[in-house]
Amino acid sequence: MVGVPGALNLQETFLRERLGAHAVLRNRVRVRFTQALGRCTRNPSDFALVYCVGRDLLKWCSTRTNSEGLSPELQAELEFGLRQSENLSKADACDYLDAFFGQTEEWRDADASIRADAKEMPRTPSDSSGALAAAVEYEIRYVQDLWRDDPVQAHENAAKVSDMLNKPGLKPYRAFWEYLAATAADAAHRVSGDDKFHRTFLSHVQMAARLAGGVRWLAALSFAHPSIMPNGSPFGVSVIEALLEEWQIRGSKFERSVSEARADLNNNEAGPFQRGLAVLGRMLGFQTKRHNGTGAPDGVWWTEDGHFYDFEAKSKEKPEAPISFDTVRQAMVHPEWLSQNDKELPPVRETTIVVVSPRSKIQDKAAGIAKDARYMSLVDARTLFDEAASVLNEIRARAIGLDEESLQEVITETYHKKGLMGDALRERIAGTRLRSLPVVATA
Secondary structure: OEOOOOOOOHHHHHHHHHOOOHHHHHHHHHHHHHHHHHOOOOOOOOOOOOOOEOHHHHHHHHOHHHHOOOOHHHHHHHHHHHHHHOOOOHHHHHHHHHHHHOOOHHHHHHHHHHHHHHOOOOOOOOOOHHHHHHHHHHHHHHHHHHHOOOHHHHHHHHHHHHHHOOOHHHHHHHHHHHHHHHHHHHHHHHHHOOHHHHHHHHHHHHHHHHHHOOOHHHHHHHHHOHHHOOOOOOOOHHHHHHHHHHHOOOOOHHHHHHHHHHHHHOOOOHHHHHHHHHHHHHHOOOEEEOOOOOOOOOEEEEOOOOEEEEEEEOOOOOOOOOEOHHHHHHHHOHHHHHHHHOOOOOOOOEEEEEEEEOOOOEEHHHHHHOOOOEEEEHHHHHHHHHHHHHHHHHHHHHHOOOOHHHHHHHHHHHHHHOOOOHHHHHHHHHOEEHHHOOEEOOO
């Protein structure tokens, strides 16, 4: 079985991948998961090995909120499979498979244990299903109002839907309905000319931003209304979720991945340091990319609302000398180089140039061309890495068994508590102007 069967059409793809409204799809995925496995064992005497492929499917199966709505027998089988798969060697896997396909005494003992566990596992329905069912009537009315070209009534019904989606796990979906209520209020303002609808529009958009956290689709609104995004630029929850999924919440891969990234960032050679810098960006919730070529930045981080950090890294330089004119000149051309050479990057709203260096002084001629470029020391970069790694480890310890919406809450809450998001994070990355460093006169 390859991947989570959670996006079979465009609407489901949007709900799952762009909106992050996993609770809305949870029952559909359970049904499809059960049907897929059921095709393997039609009769009571049938048995089959189901090999689950993909990190997203492993994550789904490992989340208690997802599995607890399955049949008790399937829950017990899943839990058994997860336990056996942790730190599994090839030799042990072969032994287990031989026992299973041979239906040996060893396997029969294991099967009896699974059956005993199943008796202790209740089947728990989703706590959000009632709210979703109650809201359907007003969702349909909203669509009908749009077809009748009645934005005032459409706004009223969209607002009702949002009010009814008051379960914690439904926050992303409620954020979407706040957005729909906002668009209806904006249309009502255009039709009626009544300014109260414009105020209502802004209220709904602000609520959507608060509810959405790091959901990506909402970030585009900040281009038109920069004030709606709470605590500065939108926080990249989805980036951190993807990183945790890649490094795995269960097993030893997480520690190994952190150790490798730390070793890269602590290496003064250009290649390893740039790799570590890219990983650090992901650990802080940024999209990242590395480039090659004359004039290219040594690393690029960006947020979903178009704020870019272009890095010039000089990790190998000797700390005694000042930051040179050539270093600053190289850094200042990065935005132009990116605009001319990388057409795949999203639109740029704002760019911050950051020079990462072990040097703590700057040549007078370099300061003269630095404009608003910023400075980060190697020590600061490595300290930031250690703090981000500690936060990720704390989240990982809490994440086992959490559903996707709860994990988003934990990520946002923990990063905010540790001062690693919004304006506080920006201060850590780019709080020091390059030209504010002690200036050394050029000989």
